[in-house]
Amino acid sequence: MKEISIFGGGAHAKVLIDCLQQEARYEVTTILDDHPAVPHIMNYEVSKRNYTDAYENQSAIISITNGFIRKKIASGLLCDFITTVHPTAIVSPYVRLGFGTQILAGAIVNTGAKIGNHCIVNTGTVVEHDCVISDFVHLAPSTSIGGGTKIGACTQIGIGASVIQNITIGANVIIGAGAVVITDIPDNCTAVGVPAKPIKFHDPQ
């Protein structure tokens, strides 16, 4: 089995370790963090290392759920960022998955969907046919994304939120937990509620 490093020693690393072990294509050898909060995760030591060190040609995946931090780490590195798909996920063969992307337990990605690089499709989430999900997006657990919807880079869809079909959600957006999105949502905002409406705007990053 090929060896792999996980960048980021937070709680999401546990989920990734489990996913990678169950997929059984890679052996996790190291967990690296620039500021380790805990010494061990499961049976693995968390090593203090800068993300800017040279990791050329190493297989790796980033376990940090904030898309902007994933972007910052990924942009400085020449790793072989791998894609992982949990064996209980259902991914149509007519789907394009980018590198560094994680399709976690019980997720479903339907035909014609395009998922960018370094995305997290979290536990039990459904991405319907023909969606276009940009780089560094996080779809939190149990979200439902209707067919043909487009989601911009570094956006996070909160746990249990639903988005109807053919919606466009911008980049750098946070959709609140449990929201129901029935209209387009512009870039750089937080939107919550049923139906979801922007409640605050953020500086572009």
Ligand SMILES: CC(=O)SCCNC(=O)CCNC(=O)[C@H](O)C(C)(C)COP(=O)(O)OP(=O)(O)OC[C@H]1O[C@@H](n2cnc3c(N)ncnc32)[C@H](O)[C@@H]1OP(=O)(O)O
């Ligand atoms: C494996 C895992 O665990 S993955 C983690 C999944 N986690 C999530 O999905 C978390 C999603 N986050 C949320 O829903 C957050 O509440 C956010 C990001 C939408 C808002 O957080 P903040 O920016 O800190 O806003 P804040 O908490 O100050 O709330 C602002 C207002 O919005 C309301 N609000 C916040 N979240 C929601 C929500 N999900 N639905 C409806 N209203 C909400 C608050 O009640 C508050 O209203 P008020 O001004 O009338 O008092």
